[in-house]
Amino acid sequence: MIKKITNKINSIHIIVFILFFYFLFPTENSSLDAYLYASHIKFSENLFSPHHLLYNAFLYVLINPIKHLYTNVDILLVSKFINSLFLVLNLVIFYKILSTLNLIKKEKIVYILITGFSFSLWRYGTENETYIIPITFSLLGSLYFLKYLKTERLKYIFFSGLFASVACLFHQIHFFWWLGLLVGIFLYKRRFNVLVSYCITALIVPVVYTLVLLYHQNQPLSISNVLHFVLHDFYTGSATPEFGWKNFFFVILNSFRTFFQIHPTIFILIKRNLLFSLPILLLFYFMYVLVKSFLKKTLFTKREIDNNSFIKTHFLVFILHFLFAFYAVGNVEFMVMIPFLILLGLLISYKINFHLLSLFALTLFIWNFSYGIFPNKYFNYYNDEVLLDFIIKHPNDTFVVKNADLINKYYYKTGIDNYKNIILSDKIESTVMLENLITKNNYIYTDIIDKPSIFNRAKIISLNFVELDFKKYPKEEILFYEGLFGKSTIHKIQHKD
Secondary structure (H helix, E strand, C coil): CHHHHHCCCCHHHHHHHHHHHHHCCCCCCCCHHHHHHHHHHHCCCCCCECCECCHHHHHHHHHHHHHHHCCCCCHHHHHHHHHHHHHHHHHHHHHHHHHHCCCCHHHHHHHHHHHHCCHHHHHHCCCCCCCCHHHHHHHHHHHHHHHHHHHCCHHHHHHHHHHHHHHHHHCHHHHHHHHHHHHHHHHHCCCHHHHHHHHHHHHHHHHHHHHHHHHCCCCCCCHHHHHHHHCHHHHCCCCCCCCCHHHHHHHHHHHHHCCCCCCCHHHHHHHHCHHHHHHHHHHHHHHHHHHHHHHCCCCEEECCCCCHHHHHHHHHHHHHHHHHHHHCCCCHHHHCCHHHHHHHHCHHHEEECHHHHHHHHHHHHHHHHHHHHHHHHHCCCCCCHHHHHHHHHCCCCCEEECCCHHHHHHHHHHCCCCCCCEEEHHHCCCHHHHHHHHHHHCEEEECCCCCCCCCCHHHHHCCCCCCCCCCCCCEEEEEEEEECCEEEEEEEEECCC
């Protein structure tokens, strides 16, 4: 089916088609980070975060004129639209790279569909997260690297280094893309002037960090202050290394999840409506065609690529990013760029069975739309907005809550950061601490007694989980509310007389 379509359409049709599904289906179940970034932009606070230095400031510059025209603009929603635009820009640059590598039109179209509808890119391209925009600059770095390999014009390697360096300013994880390109230049173009032209552009990174440190953080300039600012997550312990079975488990799981949504919500959706089981049938059919092609030895054939050093370089970039994701306990957020790198560093070296490739694109689209994008838009997983409104109406009371994103939702809605009356349940480290909290306030409100519990990564890697027991306290059911994951109750927990 896709093969017939590709004969009648061009790249612009595909880009518009993908943009349509990004723009019409921004998630309504945003992450705690998404609310935090939107709050920073909304209230002009903390615009420079060390780990993704320019993200908030860049969106602030883009959105601020809109704020002056429309005072009630939804910063969170506009941020999602901006990420969608940059995701589509990524696809345009990617298409240009594939064209420069002389892939035929129908292959380029299917590869664009595969990347555009891979779950990690689709998910974060409809969210206010920091992982899409830096890919734009890294891909530009790769495009100009390829241009240099074809022409050996020094200005292209300069632009390659510049864009790859700017990507690091939007997210530090892209240091590995920059490093991979540098190693590629060293291995395949051992010329001093080429290395200098690439590396000199990296000076923009310490210069920008230093300027932010001096004029925004108002800290004196010293090597110690610069290092502590740039490596903030390591010094604060939020990026500590961990090695064990979890690294292997999550890096394998999230390698699949980079392409396909894998989550307990799938079973909940099927239980809600059997129509949600249809994508599973399509997946089985795809697997059948895959196995059949493999057995018949029609799965792929090796093809000649003019710039094999480009492919090898991007395979190295893929390995570097994959190893860091392993180091980060398989964090799927650090694997968002993987679909681009797998295609650039491995798959385009082979001519894959086009029928299978087309079926894979179709399967990705239907599976991820059904189990990820559609429910993200039209189902409220917890419906904690009810609890949020209740908290706002009771500003003098104390709340012990389950979901961390509630704190940032409160910040986004009220402008109050780190509201002291909202306490996360996983911050209560003992029953004594709970007892003291209730005694001090005479009563508290909580949603955790019957809160729906979903099996996820955070629960597995949590090391300090304490089961809070409210049985011995008088309690009153105040309010019920329901989301896709089940019913929650706001309880009033009173001090024992």
